Amino acid sequence: MIQKYSCGGNMGTNQSKQIQQIGVLIILTIALISSVFAYAVTIAPADGNLLKEIDAPLPVYPKKDWEESPKGEVTLMFDVTEDGNVENPCIVSSSLPGKFELYALQAIKEHRYEQLGGSSRYMTGVKKQFSFTLDSNPTVPVKAKYPRPALEQAAEGYVVVRFGVSASGTVRDAKVVGAEPAEFFEAAALDAANKMNFETTRFNPDDKILHKFIFSLNSNPRRAVSAVYPAEARDQLLHGHVIVEFDINEDGEVENPEAIYSDAGVFETAAIVAVSQFVFDPDKPATGMLHKIEFSLDQDYYPLSKVEPEYPEQALLDNIEGYVILQFDINESGSVENPEVLEANPPKIFDQSAKNAAKQFKYSPRYVAGKPTRTEGVKNQIRYIIEGEEGEEDNEPARALYDNSPEAKQKFPVIMPRINMKQFLEDLKGASPEERKKKLDELMSQGTVVRESRPTHRLSIKGNQEDGSVIVEFDVNERGVVEQPNILEVQGTVLSQEVTQRIIEEVGYYRYEPFVIGDTPVRTDGVRHLIELRFHED
Known part of the structure; x- marks a missing residue:
């Protein structure tokens, strides 16, 4: 038996709503709105009608991310009604989890479709992909000329x-519409x-496009060389x-410096002389x-x-993860010497890998009175983390190596709870919006770490039942915190009370x-999110 799937939970017996998804038809559209350039790919069930977009606003690119x-x-x-309206949208996947989903949901709710090729009917399982970018991708890239005053002050920034x-x-x-500085x-x-310049058929007359010009004085070489301070200077x-x-x-070599x-x-x-020795990735x-x-x-x-x-x-x-804390010296030319392991967890697993990498690090050395000076006892932590990417099988993990040196950017924090989250979420279920906000504010004011x-x-959940999926519905408050999560629909498996609570x-x-x-x-109320469930016995 082939299970029918409706993202929004419309699992009624109306035959017009039960469209078997044997294949897909891809309709590629390229569209714009005043605040973001994006590609949109619509995928409809193969035995359904063709879908023509009548109104297709695309998500706003958040200004704070410029x-x-x-x-x-x-x-x-999502589903498309006989009248062409969108119903029951839910998030299926995201390349940057937590970043753009709410903007995509807001846009899709305003879409309108016309069904072609037959009498209109209720269509389930329609998919659409939005791509967020501030690159308008002209036919020939144009590089902005660096202003002389900015060169004099070594200023860097961007303009949208x-x-x-x-x-x-x-x-x-x-x-x-935006500039920094x-x-x-x-x-x-x-x-x-x-x-x-752009292709003449690419945009509509009323489309407004955004493009970001970056002004940077760092070429980001794969291997750099420190300049020698001239004795005369x-x-x-x-x-x-x-x-x-x-x-x-x-070949990634520097020419015409x-x-x-x-x-x-x-x-x-x-x-x-220093820049001439830089090395970049080949074929770029x-x-x-x-x-x-x-x-x-x-x-x-x-x-x-x-x-x-x-x-x-x-x-x-x-599937072993861990970290290594190294200590090494930086010589007068900026090269690393004498790397040694101060701490490693687990021991001996990543030590040699970390030391081999550190030997290839390149620094600008410390200067005292214009002379390059050796620096000893520099500490650097390297974390080894395996992350599964969207669509990957469990036996093909992705690798994520995080450099935790002071100059490296921190990753998204994961802080273990100091409260009974199960009980806390249970208390929130029956609370009004005002009560939920009050409880969350009290929680944060007490210094509780969530x-x-x-x-x-x-x-991935411990258990011996069949793999499946769930659609979870919840609200997202003004701080981005999930409120009142509940399981709206279960597909392909049966959930015990324990597993249900784990998902919530x-x-x-x-x-x-x-x-x-x-x-x-x-x-944002009524956010729907698809989660695939994989069960394992140990």
């Missing part, structure tokens, strides 16, 4: 430009935007910076790259490039980035 501008994808499943596209594919009505890069970004107590422009060939700005000409040769040629070389009489060491450690094969096969985790679409508890830990209107986070 600076880091992550790219992400969210897939939704909004514009329309004419029938001939040229940009019109370009306007700066202000009054540095806006004119250069507008000039570059007005030079972009040191004797004269000179300090400053040099901006080197260069190209990268197919040239100093386009320097605080003092005495630094230019040393800067060019580029032109007009910029890199800043800093010359300071007194400065601390800082990392130039780090390599990812090799995950030991046996540890990967045995575990937080990214939403997941796959949950897990969903209660989920944290989302709240939906924002203007600058105000707002509550």
